[in-house]
Amino acid sequence: MARGVAQACPGRPVLLRPMPDGGDGTLEVLRRALKADTRFFEVPDSCGQMRTVPFGLIRRRQGSVALIESAQVIGLAGAHCPFVTRSTEGLGRLVRHVLDCGVRTIYLGLGGSATCDAGVGLLAALGVRFAGLAHPNLEALDRMGDVDLTGLDRRLARTRLVALTDVANSLAGPSGAVLFAAQKGAGPALLADLDRRLRAAADRLEPVFAVHARKRPGSGAAGGLGFACALLGARLIPGAAMIARLTGLSAAIKMAGLVLTGEGACDAQTAYGKGPQLVAAYARRLGRPVYLICGRIDDSLTPFAEQFARRVSLPAGRPAAEALSAAVMALLIP
Template structure:
């Protein structure tokens, strides 16, 4: 009896990681009814991480009323894992670029307040460890809004609260942390971060990520100056240096706020997911490991889910097969990181709409054909 592990990431816009894993499992069972199959949804710290870890640990998705980057009330979600004390918050959930239309994007005023509200909600729900997935934000406020939501007061020279958004940080005179939420004070925060950009400068949040959020060259300069000032005030008043911390520039500088005010631990997203999901034990159990995601190319080897799964599986000398919605250039480079073979699921010429709609069926069919081939041995 062969044991198979299905450990894919989500297929964006079509399948969650668990849906992809179950589609793989169905294909395996079609080809080998006697097989033992385990589904372990995965992620790399980006979009879908909360759902994947909730599914992997038999946790629950919770919701809270929060504010989007422009201050509008929305329903946001976060994950509470199966242990009941670990939560997962994604910055894109309440502060994401996808929440704004193209003409609404304005990093001068966009705020990370909603992400702070999710962190506060998780802490009040009993979380003592909060994983914060950094990425996909519409903001460039160095996490100022997040801090305001947690009770930190950012004051101008007249003692007035700053307006939300990165540009307002240029007027910061004093930081008052006395109101920091009590529940949050005792939480261990882990930042799932796959970039090493500092907060400011040529490689900082404003210069590198600002333009994709709608910043003009003049906006980038203005924001970088504002964030530089913020970092100086933090250093002067709190005696914490955040400007050059690797990862401080992640998610529009939210990394700096997490490090400077919550003493966050920074780790690659895929490493956090591998550890939290129990992938190592599952890979040791399996005879064959399936992984995959919506698109696979040479960049997959840089911290993406299939590469992380392969590295773990190869520590136990297990074969690894990846299934993808789209196969790009340079997949031969993936063999170097332990992926033995890559298969696409697209059935010839098909429209994007049909590929998205039929993704589960195509994953099942492709996986079935792979397992039928394996059984010819």
């Protein structure tokens, strides 16, 4: 974007503020803002393939802090197995590892996942036992028997868990986790049945944990990982809002005359707590026009399009960086 501004308006100063919302890029921004060390650990991805993933660690006398991004572990990259077999188990293994490192606070970015298992894989890796299910996943939600919490890692009770959600959606319903399943690879037949499976999982898990979590904003994030985190006592907060505070977004917008924001695909999901929506809200409060740049713009964005003064999608058939610069120039040059 900055290169496009430099070409369209030479010499005009630009303030850059990265805006991940809990998904891809969240770890890098948190790591820089909080001055965390980068560590690595090997865990299975959503398809069970072992991979070495980064996490952040801040050593503090009063208790260490871990920074985890779910997209690094169970993101869409490399998710080539059937959708129903994908699991969040690897994320649970990473959480257990940071507990071994002595952390007492975990910031967990939720977004960009390839999964939709309501977080049962995560729970299993942390010691929850599901009768007859060694490795629970979306496919197994209908076969969930008794749930045993006696093996749940007791250190979680002494750990502050903060989940940074990339959307405000609840777990169930037409605007729940099912809303994002198609882009992860769920076919029409599964989409028609997915919400029922998620509700069945909630019906089984909520009484055992004595927590009613399915309607909490953000519980539908990352295929229901927000729901599982809420069962564990996590605080669910909008990831974009926290990132905005850490990067000084409001002050930057106040100093600017024009705001540029965007994401890969702009559609109805943009209105459920995604970064561009938060940027637009800040800009409106401060009386600044905001322009939206997207890889593509879907018709479902139309009801929310008035939040942005102008909108443009990237021209097809050009390298990404070149296309982004061209899109910025198209907005700024009459």
